[in-house]
Amino acid sequence: MVRTRRIQRGLRPVGVSFANLRCGWTSKVEPGKGQSPRQPAWPRATLALDLKALGTMGQATSEARTLTPFAIDLDRSPFTVIWEVTRACDLRCVHCRADAQSRRDPRELSTEEGRRLLEDVRKLESPVFIFTGGDPLRRPDLFELVDYAVELGLNVAITPSGTPLLTPAVVQRFRACGVRRMGLSLDGPDAKYHDAFRQQPGSFGWSVTALKAARECGLPTQINTTVTRGNRRKLAEMSTLVGDLGAVTWSLFFLVRVGRAQDTEQLTAEEFEEVFAFLYELSRRVPYQVRTTAAPHYRRYVLQRQTEERRRQAVGVARLLGTIPQDMPAAMPRALHGVTDGRGLVFISHIGEVLPSGFLPLVAGNVRQASLGDIYRSAPLFRALRDVSRWHGKCRDCEFVRVCGGSRARAYARYGDPLAEEPLCAYLPRSTRRSSPSASFNLR
């Protein structure tokens, strides 16, 4: 109860144990290493958060490292465009969002339709474009599409599956084509956990081989880890592996109950905070970026910690000067929008449907009938997701709404309403504390 109250008041939870969350790293990413010969640096820049940028690759992500801000009007253009080129995949992951199948869907966008989509994406000038699946390597025309995307000037990332199709030669070809980043999933620090999770013996080994091949040829990598009840005590070990494999980013995906994902694997709101605490500390000492996916409230956590640290520094200075302020204002760092479902993020399914993200299964249109830009800007669903005044619950009135906003996908999975509040956030907004008797009780 004490911990819950501290979280709600914006303080670090008391008694968060790091005993099982030991972390470390052993290899450094060399500056400049990994740049593609055909393209300039990956746009590390994202949206400004008091110069602590909130980066993205894929679903709504956040990080606590200092990057250059990237200005973009999210009402006009998404920051990240993700195209699920196929749902076919040789893995059978227990949590699969796409409920991936072993065979390709005959209704998939054709090569020609894909090329037109890429031209559409180019008009949006979005900083990040991702080929995802299923397993993108199950499409025979993948490299033709990748080549065309690079030719159009898109910043291309790709998220293949850890299968025998992902050979070192394929990784080298990604690099030669001008792919800027490869994202690969590793859900545990060893084959036992990962292969069981992916339901494919050997997947861990194929993934590690591919990541090493990427490091060898200078292709920057992102390791994606789905956080569940089963692996949350293995995250420290995972963080070491991420460093050893030379990834530039570690993105932790917080489960949303969609596709094959089960609620029983979901962490509680308090456990989210514990993982956030671990990630925040980790992000300060590892050479790679630490991000979250489907947990925009990590941004709120980072702001809370930074605010608390600055206040402490200010008190320290005041003490030195002999003038301790009576009423220290809780300085709120300047923050712009975070990227989340439909607000900076758009997802195109294998059959051309346009959705706010891969985890929010509501279709706003189809690129076979309308342009991606028109759907993103004008579809009622997308407009509602960007209009906080139409939301319900505590997120709408939260002081962190612009930088966080909660996972709209998780709100939909829990309540059937994407405009409802994030169900797994332990924070209680100030306005709610003032107006709710039970919330006031929590402040004592």
Ligand code: SF4
């Ligand atoms: S209440 Fe909603 S907007 Fe506020 S921090 Fe939590 S998830 Fe984010």
